[in-house]
Amino acid sequence: MIAPSITLFQAAVNPNLKRKEASARWGEAMVCIMNLRTEFPLLAQTDLIYLDSAATTQKPQAVLDEMEKAYRECNANVHRSPHALGREMTRRYEAARAEAAAFFGAGEDYQVIFTSGATDALNLAARSFLEGFGAPGRQVIVLLSEHHSNFVPWQQLCCRRGMALRVIPVGEDGRPDLGELAKALTRKTCIVAAAHVTNTFGVENPVEEIVRLAHAQGVPVLLDGAQAAAHRPVDVGALGCDFYCVSAHKLYGPTGIGALIARKQWLEAMPPVSFGGEMVDRVTVEETRFAPLPARFEAGTPNYIGAVGFARALSWLTDQGMEQVSRREQALARLLWEEVRRIPGVVLPLDRCPDTGILSFLLPPLSPYDAALLLDKQGIALREGLHCAHPLMRAMGLPQGTVRASLGIYNTEEDIERLCTALRRISAAF
Amino acid sequence: MTIQEQQREYADRFAALPDDFDRYTLLMQMAMESPGLPEEEKGEGSRFPGCRSNLWYRLEEEGGRLRLLTDSDTLIVKGLAALLADLVTGRTPAEVASAEIGVFDALEIDMALTPERREGFARLVELVQRRAGELAG
Numbered sequence: 105m106i107a108p109s110i111t112l113f114q115a116a117v118n119p120n121l122k123r124k125e126a127s128a129r130w131g132e133a134m135v136c137i138m139n140l141r142t143e144f145p146l147l148a149q150t151d152l153i154y155l156d157s158a159a160t161t162q163k164p165q166a167v168l169d170e171m172e173k174a175y176r177e178c179n180a181n182v183h184r185s186p187h188a189l190g191r192e193m194t195r196r197y198e199a200a201r202a203e204a205a206a207f208f209g210a211g212e213d214y215q216v217i218f219t220s221g222a223t224d225a226l227n228l229a230a231r232s233f234l235e236g237f238g239a240p241g242r243q244v245i246v247l248l249s250e251h252h253s254n255f256v257p258w259q260q261l262c263c264r265r266g267m268a269l270r271v272i273p274v275g276e277d278g279r280p281d282l283g284e285l286a287k288a289l290t291r292k293t294c295i296v297a298a299a300h301v302t303n304t305f306g307v308e309n310p311v312e313e314i315v316r317l318a319h320a321q322g323v324p325v326l327l328d329g330a331q332a333a334a335h336r337p338v339d340v341g342a343l344g345c346d347f348y349c350v351s352a353h354k355l356y357g358p359t360g361i362g363a364l365i366a367r368k369q370w371l372e373a374m375p376p377v378s379f380g381g382e383m384v385d386r387v388t389v390e391e392t393r394f395a396p397l398p399a400r401f402e403a404g405t406p407n408y409i410g411a412v413g414f415a416r417a418l419s420w421l422t423d424q425g426m427e428q429v430s431r432r433e434q435a436l437a438r439l440l441w442e443e444v445r446r447i448p449g450v451v452l453p454l455d456r457c458p459d460t461g462i463l464s465f466l467l468p469p470l471s472p473y474d475a476a477l478l479l480d481k482q483g484i485a486l487r488e489g490l491h492c493a494h495p496l497m498r499a500m501g502l503p504q505g506t507v508r509a510s511l512g513i514y515n516t517e518e519d520i521e522r523l524c525t526a527l528r529r530i531s532a533a534f
Numbered sequence: 535m536t537i538q539e540q541q542r543e544y545a546d547r548f549a550a551l552p553d554d555f556d557r558y559t560l561l562m563q564m565a566m567e568s569p570g571l572p573e574e575e576k577g578e579g580s581r582f583p584g585c586r587s588n589l590w591y592r593l594e595e596e597g598g599r600l601r602l603l604t605d606s607d608t609l610i611v612k613g614l615a616a617l618l619a620d621l622v623t624g625r626t627p628a629e630v631a632s633a634e635i636g637v638f639d640a641l642e643i644d645m646a647l648t649p650e651r652r653e654g655f656a657r658l659v660e661l662v663q664r665r666a667g668e669l670a671g
Contacts, residue, residue, distance in 0.1 A: 469566065469609070470562065470609055471587070471607055471608040471609060473587065473608050473610070474562055474608055474609045474610050477558055477610060478555060478558055478559065478562075481553070481554045481555040481558060482555060503607075504607060504608075529555070530559075533559045533563075534559075534562070534563075534566075
């Protein structure tokens with residue numbers, strides 16, 4: 105391990121630095137010497153090589169502690185509570201919202217709405233936005249490479265509303281054809297929906313360009329950030345997108361909580377689509393007056409403990425330094441790609457270095473399922489199949505999908521070496 | 535050799551291997567060596583509907599003996615199906631219908647399969663034995 109220079113530590117403890125930058129400097133220093141695996145209790149007690157972080161991430165002790173502490177110290181329903189427990193839980197819940205806003209660069213123009221995850225956020229955005237702005241004859245644009253959670257809601261809602269779904273193809277590099285996108289954008293387009301990073305091949309879509317093209321036509325853009333948020337700094341204001349959806353469980357936080365981060369200008373004009381307690385101001389027999397943002401879109405008792413865990417995961421990531429995390433993971437992604445593609449018998453359907461730590465490959469004559477089983481028997485956990493991306497897989501002629509290795513913050517060069525050793529053993533047997 | 539004896543032979547062969555990796559590899563290599571079905575037969579008509587992987591089969595009787603041909607796009611399922619085909623082919627319908635086919639439990643192979651595949655495979659064994667029973671009269 106490389107020891108950090110004194111300069112890095114001195115820089116990190118400079119009291120004149122803002123918290124985020126101080127954390128970034130500190131993170132840079134610490135990640136040099138720390139194997140983060142030890143902070144994850146599940147990984148610390150096993151030799152398992154976990155390469156399935158795109159499916160879900162493992163949780164650091166800090167997140168587990170924060171949630172347990174909230175249950176132990178102040179578990180109570182949030183908002184409008186007359187008692188001290190409720191007030192404290194509400195404080196922590198709203199602090200979690202502020203933490204999410206800061207982490208994602210959501211300034212005053214944006215609102216963080218807590219959801220049960222990215223899929224819930226995507227469905228909420230699609231249903232509410234189209235109820236407000238969709239109409240028969242209008243169209244929604246999505247990319248062929250989308251995860252089902254950012255494809256099926258739009259497809260189904262368009263079908264039910266007499267709207268068109270325009271699907272932009274991807275090229276051999278896995279990126280969308282921007283020429284086709286530009287041609288597809290018309291006055292009939294009401295929204296463009298795209299992944300920030302794809303879950304199949306780790307392609308970072310040219311989202312700034314997508315936003316520029318769409319906004320030039322007055323069309324808002326929704327980004328599915330599920331695979332991006334834990335792996336690179338995200339600033340929704342800088343990206344300029346109108347909606348950004350994330351899941352906590354994909355960034356070292358708990359399951360059952362996520363967020364829709366959206367421009368207030370859109371949210372104010374979008375009708376709520378889920379109704380009940382918490383989201384109303386006044387209800388009579390004849391009518392209901394809805395609460396202001398954000399409550400209007402958070403019907404029912406929220407997952408407030410989950411929100412606390414979510415926020416702790418975000419602050420934990422901030423402490424690691426997202427720039428450092430991103431650089432390290434991109435270096436590991438390159439190593440993963442370079443080492444795996446050299447193994448005899450391995451086929452990469454998309455042979456380019458992934459932009460993030462997600463690598464899809466094949467090991468013919470084995471099916472992806474066969475290969476994943478043999479890797480499991482060698483202590484390697486990863487995923488196989490169509491990865492909830494049937495349209496892309498079909499277009500690429502991959503009826504059984506791929507084997508997918510996906511990196512998390514706890515993965516190391518040694519993990520990649522173990523994967524390659526395991527792959528070579530399989531290759532030698534067939 | 536009876537069906538029971540043949541199953542015991544398979545179980546012993548797999549148990550002699552040092553680890554699960556070797557057991558699965560053997561099964562997959564057996565799959566690659568099995569004749570399978572011609573491409574033109576791998577359609578909806580011969581597809582067994584109960585399995586998550588594509589599994590095709592043809593069970594026929596000739597001269598009082600059964601012949602089972604199987605194929606799959608997943609080697610582990612193809613290998614298990616090939617074992618079943620090996621147990622069944624050349625035997626009388628009555629023998630197959632009345633046998634206790636438990637080799638797959640002995641192999642402990644099915645524990646690695648997803649529940650859908652495990653259940654699907656169990657239903658294939660049931661189907662073959664039921665059809666054998668019908669052929670036996």
